[in-house]
Amino acid sequence: MKDYSTRLDTLAQSGTSKFTNPSAELVVSGNGTDIVGNPALTKRAKRKVISQRMNLALIDIAKSKGRNERIKGYWNTYHCLKTVFTSNGKMYSSYCKNRFCTVCCAIRKAEIINKYHPVLNTWNEAYFVTLTVKSCNAKNLYKWITGMFRAFELIHWRCKKRYQRSTGIKLMGVKSLECNFNPINKTYNPHFHIIVPNEAIANLLKAEWLKQWKSDKTLFTSAKAQHSRKVEDLEHDLIEIIKYGSKIFTEPDLKKKGNSSIPPTIYVKALDNILTAMKGKRIFDRFGFNLPKESASKTTFTWLSNYEKWSFSEKHTDWINKATGEGLTGYKKPSELAFLLNNCINSDLQ
DNA sequence: CTGCAGCAAGCTCATACCGA
DNA sequence: TCGGTATGAGCTTGCTGCAG
Structure with a gap:
């Protein structure tokens, strides 16, 4: 198996990769997620694999039941976090926020x-x-x-x-x-x-x-x-x-x-x-109670002029940089997860 | 009859959820 | 993210059934 992963060292380097297109500018919302030293990211990769596989199965089931209204939501979740952008050690993406998205639920x-x-x-x-x-x-x-x-x-x-x-x-x-x-x-x-x-x-x-x-x-x-x-x-x-x-x-x-x-x-x-x-x-x-009023959370936007684009690959269980082939989190699918995905998704019982 | 408990509806506001 | 939507909070008013 090819090793696209474990390049965490490079993630500490901020933003100015030679593969970035300097002329492009990207507007992303939110404050981004720290990449460096963030163990949550590998968990996120794991969740993403499970989520993707699970939602494909859910789509099949919705189809077989003729419940087309449910399919769209499942697809949304399938595509959730598929593409992420990184810049200056931060990761940016959009989230589906669906209930059945293991990433967004977390x-x-x-x-x-x-x-x-x-x-x-x-x-x-x-x-x-x-x-x-x-x-x-x-x-x-x-x-x-x-x-x-x-x-x-x-x-x-x-x-x-x-x-x-x-x-x-x-x-x-x-x-x-x-x-x-x-x-x-x-x-x-x-x-x-x-x-x-x-x-x-x-x-x-x-x-x-x-x-x-x-x-x-x-x-x-x-x-x-x-x-x-x-x-x-x-x-x-x-x-x-x-x-x-x-x-x-x-x-x-x-x-x-x-x-x-x-x-x-x-x-x-x-x-x-x-x-x-x-x-x-x-x-x-x-x-019976309300939360204390919090100061209205302001929406933040970030303009990224140097960024890299990564796409999630189920095969590699990681976000892969198309230009360099490196993996974002270095998460490698452990054998238990592989086993789980192959054997433990049951589409019959209900 | 009166007084009380429980249910419902109408209103405004807050917020969890969801689609894009 | 952002905005839309549905649900529920929190309040008031009013009806109904029941016990005294």
């Missing part, structure tokens, strides 16, 4: 964590709550998810009213919807992950949730198995909450141990079902 995740961490950090008695409903099949997933949002909405209104009338405590926290796929039973398990400021709110939420599903006989049946525990490691729990929607990789059987020989798998059809059911829904949201 960025969004980091942004959300940075935004919410200062507020949640003041909740000294924070609790982590999981609210679930019964597992369901693909056909009913949308209905269940819609029902969950509805149930939460009703609970929130109810508690807000009680609080206004001074007969209840204020309900607040951050919540996110997640959905796992169980490849053995072929069922989906949508659930809310929630962080609230204290135990009282956690208990209230659990009680109201149970009440909601019990009394709502006409729509759905009731569900138990709600959990809550104290937040010991805010960082960890925030990440848990903001995993973004559905885990891309599904472990074969979470319950049974000793099954670790079976690698994690991407169930693409299931993923497409989950994405469809969640479309238009806010997966992550706060409730």
Whole structure:
């Protein structure tokens, strides 16, 4: 295999490559990403490979289902970050920001964590709550998810009213919807992950949730198995909450141990079902409070007169400079990732 | 009857998501 | 990135059903 990679040393050299066209000028937006000494970049290359392969599979599935409206978004994500520009040790590109883009999700995740961490950090008695409903099949997933949002909405209104009338405590926290796929039973398990400021709110939420599903006989049946525990490691729990929607990789059987020989798998059809059911829904949201107003983030543009252009190559799992053939990050696809891509993308199960 | 709890709708504003 | 859009926050008003 040809070695296009591991030229990280050259990346430290800023901008003035002899391969750059000095007459050309390029306007890019944003502040750019540091290239030098940034381990996140190789991770980004890895995500990009997975994302590209996954979205091709998603496109096939959308086609086979005749759901053409979904194809465009998947293509957008396929092309996300395909071409990048570098200048003065910075990398610039445009991002698709789609939910099913592993690259953009990772960025969004980091942004959300940075935004919410200062507020949640003041909740000294924070609790982590999981609210679930019964597992369901693909056909009913949308209905269940819609029902969950509805149930939460009703609970929130109810508690807000009680609080206004001074007969209840204020309900607040951050919540996110997640959905796992169980490849053995072929069922989906949508659930809310929630962080609230204290135990009282956690208990209230659990009680109201149970009440909601019990009394709502006409729509759905009731569900138990709600959990809550104290937040010991805010960082960890925030990440848990903001995993973004559905885990891309599904472990074969979470319950049974000793099954670790079976690698994690991407169930693409299931993923497409989950994405469809969640479309238009806010997966992550706060409730009962607002973030402090931040100074309006100004848009920055950068004029690059000396830049290099790189295109992502799946074969090399890296962005390749067409002129020089060198790789941007030096990321070489490890054998596990190669194995994963070749064997662990499942387009059948749903 | 009155008082209360819960639900809904109408409004404005904030913001997560998404297409280009 | 940027702007558009949909969703939800946060507020108010008003209706309905129920218990006393």
